Amino acid sequence: MTSHSYDTTPIWSWAAPVAASVLLGLTLFKVVPPDAGLVSIVACILLCGAVFAAVHHAEVLAVRLGEPFGSILLAIAVTVIEVALIVSIMLAGKAGSDAVARDTIFSAVMIALNGVIGLCLVFGAQRHHEQSFQLQGASAALAVLGTLATFALVLPNYTVATVGPLYSPVQLLAIGAVSVALYGIFVFIQTIRHRNYFLEVGDDALESSDGPHDKPSNKTTAISAVLLIISLVAVVLLAKVLSGPLDRIVAMAGLPQAFVGVVIAAIVLLPEGLAAVKAALLNRLQSSINLALGSALASIALTIPTVAVVSLVLGQKLVLGLTPASTVLLLLTLFVSTLTLGTGRTTVLQGAVHLVIFIVFILMAAVP
DSSP: OOOSOOSSOOHHHHHHHHHHHHHHHHHHTTSSOTTOHHHHHHHHHHHHHHHHHHHHHHHHHHHHHOTTHHHHHHHHHHHHHHHHHHHHHHHHTOTTGGGHHHHHHHHHHHIIIIIIHHHHHHHHHHHHSSEEOOHHHHHHHHHHHHHHHIIIIIGGGGOSSSSSSBOOHHHHHHHHHHHHHHHHHHHHIIIIITGGGGSOOHHHHHHTSSSOOOOOOHHHHHHHHHHHHHHHHHHHHHHHHHHHHHHHHHHHTTOOTTHHHHHHHHHHHHHHHHHHHHHHHTTOHHHHHHHHHHHHHHHHHHHHHHHHHHHHHHTOOOBOOOOHHHHHHHHHHHHHHHHHTTSSEEOHHHHHHHHHHHHHHHHHHHOO
8 A cells, every 4th residue: 555546547457357358258268279378478467467456456445444454455355366376276186286275375475474574674774774663463463474374384294194294174174264263363453453553653654655645536446346356357267277387387497396386476475565665665664564464364364274175175185284494494484573573673684684584485496
């Protein structure tokens, strides 16, 4: 929520989902072959456009709702896109599809906590030297995130009900239910009981922005609500069209299959990451943290139950436990995040540490 005029509907924000819908119609009625190279390139471009359009319209609705509802809506919209991409690959049933949910969720957490927060702290510190945020809100979000990440990505390696980094069906359903319940409690705290924990602190942070937001009108809000649905549907269907080409591109590049999860997480988090960095540049670090932690939380809490149900319905195993190297990186990230978000103030040093961890994560994903 860093733009300052939301009472308009940019041409690209409706042209991208409309063009994506047209392409989907052409592939559905066999006018163009869905597996052709040119069609895949156009579909990839329109997928990115639809993702940006979906986040833009979610952002318009978010400004109308106000913080922290805006960050929650953005996180949920991004998670819907992520789930669509994961499920489309799972339905394809190709090699490695049983682990794509784990790879994507882990990548989303690493990108949000290290890539996004690292960039926010570095760019924010470059302009404002030292920035502050609500310690209570960040600590609450990080506590929930650490718990859910451990349940979803670490604990499966140590259960004995099944062989391998898997949960049994009963365990999977229970972890999914716990994830949704804990996320629901967090949202209640964030929006009702302790909403002030997630708002900007001090007059300086509020005055640093270069003008008040232009609240969208009823007409603009209604248009964005409709276009948000169209954009999300387009993303879901385009993801299915591109699931095969994405696997082939990763294989041709000589990258491990797990790198597909990094690509998916990067696509869905790019628009929200840009919004978080812009907020940090405007000295609104609380908004940046809300976006980054909210995305990581929603990624785990809403994706795990969905893919759990899909895997049980399809009778497909769901690999969730991380490899030893990934487990080390996750625990290091949670430990450093606790130190970074444990004081209420940040400098460029903390941002540099997170970015170094992010670089090592990309290295380990490409060359395990």
